[in-house]
Amino acid sequence: MNLAIDAGGTNYRAEILDNDQSVQTLCVKSADIGLSNWIETILNEYHGIKTVYIAYAGQVKEGVIISAPNQNVDNHDIKNYFEDKFGVELFIENDLNCAVLAEAEHFNCENICALYVGTGLGLGVVSSSKLICGHNGVTTEIGHIPYKDAPFRCGCGKSNCLELFASGSGVMKFKEYNSIDSSKRLTELQESKNAVEKKLYDEFETALVHAVGTVITLFTPEILVLGGGIISADEELIQRITSRVKDFAMPITLQGVKIVQTQMQNAPLRGALLLKDCR
Ligand SMILES: [Zn+2]
Known part of the structure; x- marks a missing residue:
């Protein structure tokens, strides 16, 4: 299974995918919980997630959140943290960079x-x-x-x-x-x-x-x-x-x-x- 997250400035929306089919959608207010905390809860609840994909409303360099004008950051070094602790593969990129990749394909x-x-x-x-x-x-x-x-x-x-x-x-x-x-x-x-x-x-x-x-x-x-x-x-x-x-x-x-x-x-x-x- 894979986990895909749109980490926006107001809401965090997630989809859990099994063989590319969405099997569960989740949403929280980003003011209510840190992104890293939320992902940790999801990984603890849904076992079998191998890869985490994040579209992040902020600036990201090589898996590290380096700036976020519209939200609080509870864990900057997010890629290393989850890959080390949970053994998942994690990809994170600025949300508009993700959006334009999808639009280019579409x-x-x-x-x-x-x-x-x-x-x-x-x-x-x-x-x-x-x-x-x-x-x-x-x-x-x-x-x-x-x-x-x-x-x-x-x-x-x-x-x-x-x-x-x-x-x-x-x-x-x-x-x-x-x-x-x-x-x-x-x-x-x-x-x-x-x-x-x-x-x-x-x-x-x-x-x-x-x-x-x-x-x-x-x-x-x-x-x-x-x-x-x-x-x-x-x-x-x-x-x-x-x-x-x-x-x-x-x-x-x-x-x-x-x-x-x-x-x-x-x-x-x-x-x-x-x-x-x-x-
Ligand atoms: Zn500004």
């Missing part, structure tokens, strides 16, 4: 970007069929490029990150700062008669189009896949982004690019299962 595309908007704003890039990893394994961190000053800090330590404007956690921070009801969804803010609420939505959308245009200009993908909870919650968002992106990307890079919504239920988790073969 669309059979050699030049593809996956930009996901959920708790954070994440990007994975496959260029000429190769996953871009960069020095130290930390790359394509679009969410943490300087954008505008915000009145609070990002999980990475800076206070001007794009993620503060174009992500679920960033919008939540702005809601708290502006005393806006935290349960209001982005679509409600967009339609709000309240100027502060409407402005918060507009700032979000503009920051997201800025991210999309920047990604297209830098990586000139054939396909840019948008995914994540914020994208799936608003069916018209992708159309608004597509209609505005010409003002945010170098014109020639827009030729032939398709901006599409992910068709996968959980691309990071599916992509994690590809890690054994791609390294």
